[in-house]
Amino acid sequence: MNFMAALNEVASKNLCVLEEQIRESISEDTFIFEACAPLFKGGKRLRPMLFLLCANSKNDFPQKKSMPLAVALELIHTASLVHDDIIDSSKKRRGVETSNSKYGAQIAVLIGDYLFAKAFQLVAENNYGAEVSSTLSKLVKNLCVGEIMQDRSLYEVPTLGEYYTRINLKTAIFLSSCCRLGAIVSEMDKREVENLTAYGTNLGLAFQIIDDLLDFFGDEKITGKPRGGDLKSGVITLPVIRALEVSDEAPTLRKIVTSGKDVDAAIKIIQATDAVDYCRTRAEAHIESARVNLPLTLKTSVALALEQVADFIVDRTR
Ligand code: FPP
Numbered sequence: 507m508n509f510m511a512a513l514n515e516v517a518s519k520n521l522c523v524l525e526e527q528i529r530e531s532i533s534e535d536t537f538i539f540e541a542c543a544p545l546f547k548g549g550k551r552l553r554p555m556l557f558l559l560c561a562n563s564k565n566d567f568p569q570k571k572s573m574p575l576a577v578a579l580e581l582i583h584t585a586s587l588v589h590d591d592i593i594d595s596s597k598k599r600r601g602v603e604t605s606n607s608k609y610g611a612q613i614a615v616l617i618g619d620y621l622f623a624k625a626f627q628l629v630a631e632n633n634y635g636a637e638v639s640s641t642l643s644k645l646v647k648n649l650c651v652g653e654i655m656q657d658r659s660l661y662e663v664p665t666l667g668e669y670y671t672r673i674n675l676k677t678a679i680f681l682s683s684c685c686r687l688g689a690i691v692s693e694m695d696k697r698e699v700e701n702l703t704a705y706g707t708n709l710g711l712a713f714q715i716i717d718d719l720l721d722f723f724g725d726e727k728i729t730g731k732p733r734g735g736d737l738k739s740g741v742i743t744l745p746v747i748r749a750l751e752v753s754d755e756a757p758t759l760r761k762i763v764t765s766g767k768d769v770d771a772a773i774k775i776i777q778a779t780d781a782v783d784y785c786r787t788r789a790e791a792h793i794e795s796a797r798v799n800l801p802l803t804l805k806t807s808v809a810l811a812l813e814q815v816a817d818f819i820v821d822r823t824r
């Protein structure tokens with residue numbers, strides 16, 4: 507299913523404006539525009555869309571007021587990907603050449619920093635208040651801690667708990683913050699804010715579990731990333747954790763994943779176990795929790811769109 511097809515009129519009426527304003531946000535400098543425009547060609551706009559849906563899920567929040575924060579969320583996400591691609595030495599992202607491959611790490615760091623600074627400029631100039639700034643700052647700190655945690659434990663097999671801590675910091679907190687920010691700016695009550703946050707957390711956990719599966723079993727032409735990339739770079743994820751638990755060939759698999767060599771053999775060993783089903787079942791359970799957390803007070807049309815976003819997360823191929 508196509509993500510955009512899952513969106514209702516709240517989202518589609520915002521999407522063109524969002525694209526326009528993302529473009530505008532990178533238009534002040536010729537080099538920045540040249541370097542950044544291709545970065546925004548792909549991408550699902552999941553984070554700004556979650557924010558916009560939540561901001562209009564009970565009360566209407568004017569587009570003029572919500573859009574700068576929606577843009578800021580996509581800029582922060584893209585900045586984090588630019589930096590992530592430097593850390594991972596990735597050559598391709600969303601099917602296009604990464605900034606570090608094109609311009610070298612020195613310039614790529616600065617491109618990421620620029621996007622990041624632009625995001626905070628948009629937030630500062632639109633008076634969202636301290637709670638919004640604080641939520642965004644915590645979100646970025648958590649992204650950094652998640653990335654540091656991952657980088658300090660490359661080629662080590664995490665426990666299930668350690669894996670969950672990492673994907674929560676790296677991904678789930680971002681999606682939950684988008685939902686939380688939507689609820690905060692549209693002045694929903696405390697309980698609704700917490701429920702939408704829990705919806706986002708579960709969505710994010712499911713999203714990262716599926717992402718980790720796609721890294722092994724996705725179609726490279728669709729994901730835009732080479733298969734087995736996580737394992738090659740020493741990032742050990744849920745399919746491996748499960749296969750190590752149940753496979754007869756666990757000792758061989760352990761050798762491969764702690765060295766990052768012979769990834770194709772690792773994929774075969776994982777495929778011979780129930781790891782794919784196990785990961786999907788876990789992702790589906792998080793999607794169910796996400797759904798259960800949707801407040802009953804939401805407008806039916808937006809609640810439906812948020813449910814469809816949840817379905818898209820487990821059905822996605824990229
Ligand atoms: C992609 O993960 C990357 C992230 C989820 C976050 C990276 C965060 C940072 C580099 C720190 C924050 C920096 C700024 C400027 C906000 P992945 O490697 O699992 O996914 P991939 O396969 O798409 O690369």
Ligand code: MG
Pocket residue numbers: 590591594596
């Ligand atoms: Mg990466």
